[in-house]
Amino acid sequence: MVKKMRIENLCVNRLYGDVAGATTRGHKIAVKGGYIYQTFQGGYTLTPLGWSVVRKIENIIREEMNNIDGQEMLMPVVCGADLWKETGRYDSMDNIAKFKSRSGADYVICPTHEEVVTDYARSVIKSYRQMPFMVYQIQTKFRDELRVRAGLIRTREFIMKDGYSFHETQEDLEKYYKRCFDAYYKIYKRCGLKNVTDVMSATGDMGGKIAHEFQLINEMGEDTLYICDCGFRANKELEETDSSVCPKCGKQLNKVRGIEIGNIFQLGKKYTDSMHMTYTAEDGTEKTPTMGCYGIGVSRVMAAIIEESADDNGPIWNMATAPFTVEVIGLVDKENKTMPLAEKIYNDLKSEGIEVLLDARDNRAGEKFADADLIAAPIRLIVSTKNLANNQIEVKYRVNDHDTSDLPNTIDVNNYVDTIKDLISKLS
């Protein structure tokens, strides 16, 4: 899936002026850069640019989930109401969108998939030998939230990675829970998120006893976190009692804002009990498995990256998440030497399997640079008469997870492919 594109054909609308209704920096940039387009209140179209970022985040998540033995699958978005009535959540959850078919049957648009996955698992699992296992999916969810906020930070429709594990014992669940916990930190790091922490959280609609949220500490966050020097960390819902004192050590709690970018739960037997999922244990008796679930708001992660890493001109991706690896900009010259060379570099990089964007428009430099900042390819090549006079191509970097001070500012016009491949690996 090698992506290459001329900028004028990229079906994305970058804005010049103000973005009406955007309250956070990240929301503004996401709209201004043309990553997202609001289709309705709480529902965004991911443009070719935004979707390519989301796909990269998804693939990072896939790799890390597969690394902890997760098995990817896909469940239906819409579900008959029966499964939800089995657990009682059809009536107890407020944000389920419900509708009736023409024949009058009740349906829900799944806000999460515990019921659906448990129904599947109980049809598959007969023996203790089949456990433990974890299945996950990356899929669109819909929650009829009362209020939306800040672009992709809080929407009604969103993309979520949801994983579900099944175990014989609480000990085994806890062991796996820890593996997943660690995998989450790897995911966020690979996505380029920096200020991530975990807090104990309330279990809410999901049920169970133990739950953790992964939070990006950021002023724009809608969650309030309480953090203590002794290591105690909790979110507001859990720690709403005497909010100023740590329940562990008695010291003063620090209050910070966070964007929730993941949530994991030790569910216990809430679903397996109510949905009568059993297996035959080693001793021959029928037993009920215990369960964990693991969510990441994928589209929200993209929003969180922009919220955390951006300058006044646009987002700052890393190599793993940027929509293009390299952008080649040809600056107009009278002799018409720069554009043919820009085209050649573009084609050469393309055939090397590098995701590359070409800006060879007959526009002024300022506009091209502004667009480049919004698209934010980590490596920017500028072909101009100025540097061509010395047989050089200028190179600029847009990353914040690597020191680029030792990297070259120009590249020899006769040997750019190897140099660029080397730069890509250095910045990855």
Added chain:
RNA sequence: CGGGGUGUAGCGCAGUCUGGUAGCGCGUUUGUCUGGGGGGCAAAAGGUCGCGGGUUCGAAUCCCGCCACUCCGACCA
């Protein structure tokens, strides 16, 4: 769902109070000059002024109803 706000050209807005033939900036198209951080000049295209009803000789403007969007709150990946 409560309380505010807004709907006028692709985007951002003025005009509404005080009714009288639809405006500005940016973008788009054409020409031209320019050419390293969103440039200049000239011309052109583009609107049932959110929708429905009412008042009036005449409604973007006044009245009634509806819808959408948005901000703050309650709710949550």
